[in-house]
Amino acid sequence: MTRWLDDDEQRAWRAYLQMQNRLTAHLGRQLQQDSGLSLADYEVLVALTDADEGRLRPFALQEQLEWEQSRLSHHLSRMQRRGLVDREGCPGDRRGAFVVLTPAGREAIEAAAPGHVATVREFFLDQADREDLRTLERLADRVLRRLDADGRS
Amino acid sequence: MTRWLDDDEQRAWRAYLQMQNRLTAHLGRQLQQDSGLSLADYEVLVALTDADEGRLRPFALQEQLEWEQSRLSHHLSRMQRRGLVDREGCPGDRRGAFVVLTPAGREAIEAAAPGHVATVREFFLDQADREDLRTLERLADRVLRRLDADGRS
DNA sequence: GGGGACTTGATGATGTGTCATTTACGTCTG
DNA sequence: CAGACGTAAATGACACATCATCAAGTCCCC
Numbered sequence: 001m002t003r004w005l006d007d008d009e010q011r012a013w014r015a016y017l018q019m020q021n022r023l024t025a026h027l028g029r030q031l032q033q034d035s036g037l038s039l040a041d042y043e044v045l046v047a048l049t050d051a052d053e054g055r056l057r058p059f060a061l062q063e064q065l066e067w068e069q070s071r072l073s074h075h076l077s078r079m080q081r082r083g084l085v086d087r088e089g090c091p092g093d094r095r096g097a098f099v100v101l102t103p104a105g106r107e108a109i110e111a112a113a114p115g116h117v118a119t120v121r122e123f124f125l126d127q128a129d130r131e132d133l134r135t136l137e138r139l140a141d142r143v144l145r146r147l148d149a150d151g152r153s
Numbered sequence: 154m155t156r157w158l159d160d161d162e163q164r165a166w167r168a169y170l171q172m173q174n175r176l177t178a179h180l181g182r183q184l185q186q187d188s189g190l191s192l193a194d195y196e197v198l199v200a201l202t203d204a205d206e207g208r209l210r211p212f213a214l215q216e217q218l219e220w221e222q223s224r225l226s227h228h229l230s231r232m233q234r235r236g237l238v239d240r241e242g243c244p245g246d247r248r249g250a251f252v253v254l255t256p257a258g259r260e261a262i263e264a265a266a267p268g269h270v271a272t273v274r275e276f277f278l279d280q281a282d283r284e285d286l287r288t289l290e291r292l293a294d295r296v297l298r299r300l301d302a303d304g305r306s
Numbered sequence: 307g308g309g310g311a312c313t314t315g316a317t318g319a320t321g322t323g324t325c326a327t328t329t330a331c332g333t334c335t336g
Numbered sequence: 337c338a339g340a341c342g343t344a345a346a347t348g349a350c351a352c353a354t355c356a357t358c359a360a361g362t363c364c365c366c
Contacts, residue, residue: 002267009278012286015293020173021219022300040322059344066174071323073346078321095331095344114155123303125162127295133165135288140168142280147175150276193352212314224353226316231351248314248361 023123030119035112040075041084042116045101045109048085054101057090061099084108176276183272188265193228194237195269198254198262201238207254210243214252237261 005013028039037045047064048054056064062072076099079085084105090096128136158166181192190198200217201207209217215225229252232238237258243249254262281289 002270003274004270005273005278008283008286012281012290012293013273013278015290015297018219019293019296020177023296024173026300026303038322057344066171068324069345070325070347074323077346090344093332093344095329097345117155117157120158120166121156123299124296125158125166127299128165128292130161132288132292133161135285136292137165137168139281139285139289140165140172143172143176143277144168146276146280147179150179191352210314221354222315223317223355227353230316243314246314246362248359250315 026123027116027119031112031116034115035108037108037112041079042109042112044075044079045084045105045112048099048101049106049109054106055088055098058097058099079105179276180269180272184265184269187268188261190261190265194232195262195265197228197232198237198258198265201252201254202259202262207259208241208251210249211252212249232258 024039031037031039031042043065044061047061048056058072058076059069062069065072067075076085076087080087083102086100086102088098088100090098125133177192184190184192184195196218197214200214201209204213211225211229212222215222218225220228229238229240233240236255239253239255241251241253243251278286
């Protein structure tokens with residue numbers, strides 16, 4: 001006997017889904033048009049920028065981004081083709097590799113970040129007060145814990 | 154002068170992004186594995202099920218789903234190939250067409266829905282109380298209004 | 307009723323994500 | 337040190353999304 005969603009649940013869930021879809025689409029379009037980067041590119045570049053010397057092992061990047069290994073590999077190939085990152089061999093573990101931020105990659109992320117942050121602020125953060133943010137963070141953390149619990153079983 | 158995110162904002166935004174990515178991935182995987190449908194398939198089938206006689210004009214479907222026209226067209230082609238929907242000519246407007254739910258499509262959505270709803274409940278709704286849902290809905294509505302305001306300018 | 311503008315919808319090219327598999331190297335154990 | 341097992345990463349096939357463009361029909365106004 002399925003317990004379907006009641007009206008409150010239905011409205012909240014749909015509103016959430018709609019916000020997710022439209023906000024993500026909007027952020028992606030802004031980034032793409034203003035900087036020629038996708039949201040995925042942006043995430044990769046941010047992670048590399050935060051890393052020491054702009055270099056990371058792919059598997060470290062993978063854990064940080066929570067991407068599938070194969071997705072990362074394909075994406076890095078495309079970014080490499082565009083000159084945003086480069087791959088280097090890893091001394092000491094010859095299976096391994098390093099992903100390195102190129103100068104062009106660093107330029108791209110530095111040019112893109114202000115506009116992206118401004119857009120996140122304008123369309124999301126400015127629509128929420130501190131209390132909303134706390135509630136959202138608490139909810140998200142609980143959902144994530146629930147997902148973790150499931151994955152590890 | 155970019156105003157970067159402060160700690161509270163950073164944490165909330167990241168938690169939201171992470172929840173979004175992982176929850177969507179989890180829901181998609183559950184649906185795919187248990188029913189052989191993608192989330193996109195599911196949305197299309199739900200819209201058709203709600204429609205009178207399981208038939209809709211593609212452009213009506215498009216507005217309801219808020220998809221790009223081309224995405225819908227491609228997706229319908231794939232679903233048609235799999236026998237989930239069918240296309241029919243539209244009397245009265247010979248440009249137009251109808252998308253029709255096939256018996257197989259109806260079976261698929263009826264088989265998939267209970268599991269999907271249960272998963273949404275287990276991983277999302279059960280992690281929120283009524284107050285959380287109200288807050289989320291209010292926030293989502295405000296973000297959506299902001300997006301609307303931008304689009305129409 | 308003829309011609310432009312809009313609407314409905316399909317298509318091809320390209321970039322992206324996932325799954326399954328492969329390659330190559332490391333590690334541990336008998 | 338040989339073989340089994342595990343780990344790092346790449347690859348190929350396919351499903352999906354987006355963009356630009358096209359084809360065909362409808363609407364409207366002169």
